Amino acid sequence: MDDDDLAARLKAFEGLRATVADRGKDPVNLPMIRHWCEALGDTNPAYTGPDAIAPPTMLQAWTMGGLSGHTSRTRAYDDLLALLDEAGCTSVVATDYEQEYPRPLRPGDEITFDTVIESVSARKTTRLGTGYFVTTRTDIHADGHPRGRRTRGHPPLRILEYAPRKQAPARDPERPRPAEHRPRAVVNRDNTGFWEGVARHELLIQCCTGCRALRFPWLPGCHACGSPDWDTVRALGDGTVFSYVVLHHPPFPAFDPPYAVGLIEPAEGVRIVSNVTGVPYDEVRIGMPVRLEFRRYDEELVLPVFRAAGEAA
Numbered sequence: 001m002d003d004d005d006l007a008a009r010l011k012a013f014e015g016l017r018a019t020v021a022d023r024g025k026d027p028v029n030l031p032m033i034r035h036w037c038e039a040l041g042d043t044n045p046a047y048t049g050p051d052a053i054a055p056p057t058m059l060q061a062w063t064m065g066g067l068s069g070h071t072s073r074t075r076a077y078d079d080l081l082a083l084l085d086e087a088g089c090t091s092v093v094a095t096d097y098e099q100e101y102p103r104p105l106r107p108g109d110e111i112t113f114d115t116v117i118e119s120v121s122a123r124k125t126t127r128l129g130t131g132y133f134v135t136t137r138t139d140i141h142a143d144g145h146p147r148g149r150r151t152r153g154h155p156p157l158r159i160l161e162y163a164p165r166k167q168a169p170a171r172d173p174e175r176p177r178p179a180e181h182r183p184r185a186v187v188n189r190d191n192t193g194f195w196e197g198v199a200r201h202e203l204l205i206q207c208c209t210g211c212r213a214l215r216f217p218w219l220p221g222c223h224a225c226g227s228p229d230w231d232t233v234r235a236l237g238d239g240t241v242f243s244y245v246v247l248h249h250p251p252f253p254a255f256d257p258p259y260a261v262g263l264i265e266p267a268e269g270v271r272i273v274s275n276v277t278g279v280p281y282d283e284v285r286i287g288m289p290v291r292l293e294f295r296r297y298d299e300e301l302v303l304p305v306f307r308a309a310g311e312a313a
């Protein structure tokens, strides 16, 4: 199949339905709204009380399929994805997302939604690779309110289906990748100094020269006073586990679940997401004292981790 052929076949999917008459798994409800607001720290009073509305940006939460998924995907959408797969576009990344909120959603609203394949772009080459932008539009309706209010949203979601620049060898999905494929952090002009510090086995925390507020992760400006000027403080290495989660699922390549991910509070302040080493995952506890160390994962990758204090390396 040549490129023109493929382009014409892809174009033919425009306007076809990707899902039909799907339903939200739960009606709009206050417990989900409360969890959302607490997780994001959103204290807007419009989202509590007897006249509460749902935060507009929760729109996608009402249509997500969860682990059990949705069954309403159409043959057309499956065929489009299969055709892109066949053309070597085996990777996908969501690029942008627009939402419109004509009316607020309220507890009790029952959600239904339909998704249309709005457009498939011409072949594009991006920094990730060469592929096609696929834009879908989902119309969301809510008819559950006793007064029969009708709510609609149109979030077009654009994804890029692409052939990765470097074709990775086929991998058995059941077999974890070797440790040398542990994902790399993105190093950019805002955080280069942090990674240079790590290379010298120093954990550097940014410190605003305007108001002396500490910040981590590294960012261009101060969250407290807005100043763009900063220097650094070197963490001396003592810290405590502020919080943690144990990851069981999903199993990411190069990681071997279950494992504990700690939110560590260095003595200097701020909080850092890192591994807790030196104890089994189920013995990590909030308040546990830890000590900074640098662990080498492969020839290129060294990361700061925190060892349970008193546990020998």
Ligand SMILES: [Zn+2]
Pocket (backbone or CB within 6 Å): 208, 209, 210, 211, 212, 213, 222, 223, 224, 225, 226, 227
């Ligand atoms: Zn400041």
